[in-house]
Amino acid sequence: MYDAINSKYTYKGTDILKNRLGIKDEELLKEYETRIVAFKIATINSAKLPKGYTPERLKFINKYLFGEVYEFAGEYRSENITKENFRFSEFEYIEENIKRIFSNINIEEMKKMSFTKFVEQISYIMTELNVLHPFREGNGRTIRELVREICFDCDYVINWYEINHDDILRVAKLAVLDETEQKKMLRRSIKRNI
Numbered sequence: 743m744y745d746a747i748n749s750k751y752t753y754k755g756t757d758i759l760k761n762r763l764g765i766k767d768e769e770l771l772k773e774y775e776t777r778i779v780a781f782k783i784a785t786i787n788s789a790k791l792p793k794g795y796t797p798e799r800l801k802f803i804n805k806y807l808f809g810e811v812y813e814f815a816g817e818y819r820s821e822n823i824t825k826e827n828f829r830f831s832e833f834e835y836i837e838e839n840i841k842r843i844f845s846n847i848n849i850e851e852m853k854k855m856s857f858t859k860f861v862e863q864i865s866y867i868m869t870e871l872n873v874l875h876p877f878r879e880g881n882g883r884t885i886r887e888l889v890r891e892i893c894f895d896c897d898y899v900i901n902w903y904e905i906n907h908d909d910i911l912r913v914a915k916l917a918v919l920d921e922t923e924q925k926k927m928l929r930r931s932i933k934r935n936i
């Protein structure tokens with residue numbers, strides 16, 4: 743996990759994220775969080791999402807999915823974080839980098855791309871946003887929801903629950919250096935919406 747003992751986001755002396763449920767047991771928090779967020783993912787289609795693809799939309803998704811669990815949901819993190827020795831972007835640069843990434847998302851262009859190019863673009867978006875890791879928690883699920891929405895707008899579907907979660911994680915970690923495996927996974931999993 744994160745080296746989070748001295749973080750303002752965690753309960754004193756622990757690496758457990760402060761949460762609205764007041765849970766101070768890691769396993770139990772994980773269990774409740776997983777269930778609540780899965781429910782939120784299932785209902786986000788009925789939410790009034792911001793139009794277009796902007797940083798505001800990503801923030802909205804993070805807040806919608808995690809807002810009942812964490813107070814900081816929907817806000818960019820204000821501390822640096824690492825996972826398994828990988829250090830995500832310095833928090834000071836989140837704002838400018840997220841603008842840069844979203845300025846490279848052009849849905850009208852993506853609709854016209856070949857499938858190969860489309861997959862490359864999705865992979866690029868996933869990797870860039872993952873390396874940035876804009877939120878303190880829930881980046882994986884937030885990014886995957888964004889990708890699901892982009893796919894849908896471009897007449898594709900991706901069902902993340904049909905993909906083995908360990909594989910999703912494995913290719914995401916590799917993608918920091920080499921996106922080959924992530925692109926393969928996306929190629930297999932993105933389908934035409936019929």
Ligand SMILES: Nc1ncnc2c1ncn2[C@@H]1O[C@H](COP(=O)(O)OP(=O)(O)O)[C@@H](O)[C@H]1O
Binds near residue numbers: 827883918
């Ligand atoms: N060692 C790593 N290197 C790069 N990315 C990683 C690493 N470990 C995890 N990740 C990425 O971070 C995501 C988890 O981030 P997190 O904010 O906890 O979101 P979530 O709880 O929704 O999975 C994973 O889905 C993966 O994409």
Ligand SMILES: [Mg+2]
Binds near residue numbers: 879880881
């Ligand atoms: Mg997590």
